[in-house]
Amino acid sequence: MKALVHDPNAPRQLSFAEVPDPEPTAGQALIEVAAVSFNFGEIVYRSPDTPYGRVPGWDAAGTVLRPAADGSGPPAGTRVVGFGWGGAWARLRAVDTAELAVVPDGVDLGTASALPVAGVTALQAVRRLGPVLGRRVLVTGASGGVGRFAVRLLALAGAHVVASVGGPARAEGLRELGAAEIVHGPEELTARVHGVLDNVGGGQLAEAFYRLEPGGVVQAIGKASGEPTVIDFERARVESPNGRLENFNVSTPVGGDLGYLLHLVETGRLAPEIGWRGPWDLAHEAADALVGRKVLGKAVLDLDPDR
CATH class of the missing domain: 3.90.180.10 (Medium-chain alcohol dehydrogenases, catalytic domain)
Incomplete structure (x- = not known):
């Protein structure tokens, strides 16, 4: 073949x-x-x-x-x-x-x-944040495959979604998916966030970690930047006390999650x-x-x- x-x-x-x-x-x-x-x-x-x-x-x-x-x-x-x-x-x-x-x-x-990798990754990562209704959640690398699914699924779950992208052109369509705010890096956040879905790694992951609410959580999903992440935990203890950083991995099998995503697509809630x-x-x-x-x-x- x-x-x-x-x-x-x-x-x-x-x-x-x-x-x-x-x-x-x-x-x-x-x-x-x-x-x-x-x-x-x-x-x-x-x-x-x-x-x-x-x-x-x-x-x-x-x-x-x-x-x-x-x-x-x-x-x-x-x-x-x-x-x-x-x-x-x-x-x-x-x-x-x-x-x-x-x-x-x-x-x-x-x-x-x-749907399989990008959609299921976003779905499982959103779940691991816990309840997000009315909470601010940052998605870095929001213009990519996982990022766009995450923005939409978070919006469906009732989160106030902040989408971080590399430039204005990369933000196309994110408002329509449910992003309430668009920033060009965590440094532009105007308020702290309950959770972060990070697809970039490197310096952006560190900066996002410093901007958590007390007890907030980062799901480290991807490394699109190709850069290692260096975190100053002394700074983190002061700026985001009790913040958590979790290394995300997809849980398998994914057949059930794929079925749920297909239901959302069929009913017009996810495209x-x-x-x-x-x-x-x-x-x-x-x-x-x-x-x-x-x-x-x-x-x-x-x-x-x-x-």
Whole structure:
């Protein structure tokens, strides 16, 4: 089958190649992939020790070609979206049925493919803040895939959302998603915040930590800046007493969370922000745009755009 594989000598360490079809385990369904979405982390932070020919990719949507042998999961012909720590960027993918959700008829598969990592990360991170009704919450890197989902989900939960972006152009559409304030870095905050969902790391994470209310919490989600974070805890003890910093990791399986997000999409309360969409033959263009901060939200690639 055709796949987009890890290639140390290619641009973005990606090239197309023919690879063997996946062999599902008893608890996996075989999916015919229709669309995939790119995430910043799987493009930038892929291990250099990854062998040539391995198929990367976390997010994919398509149709069940062969259901799981153990009887779990949906039957053949069902439209689904799924998650896994590899194997998405190919025409066929084996996915644990616990990591799958059925895509409603009214939801496009490309739209569904934008949900797994970014949408579930935002959903779980919002939950870990605890009750946010009427509370100020800062989202750094709010223009990216996770950030835009987080802004919308926080607004639905009743938070006063402060969206932090790198510049005016990156703020496009954030007010419509529910951002009450837009800033260009935590230094521009006019009041303290109950919680922070940080997608940037580095200096922004430290500055956000200093601006917590007493007992507030930061969820450290991503490191888009590529910079290490240095925190002066003496300053923090004075400025944000009892503030907490938690290292966020996605909890799996995600099938239930994907189902909930799809329900929000189906009912019109959530619309994944897709800033780049095209055929997967343009994968390098999509990766460059994502890494170059030219994509507002998610990048989606269609395997058979004319079908």
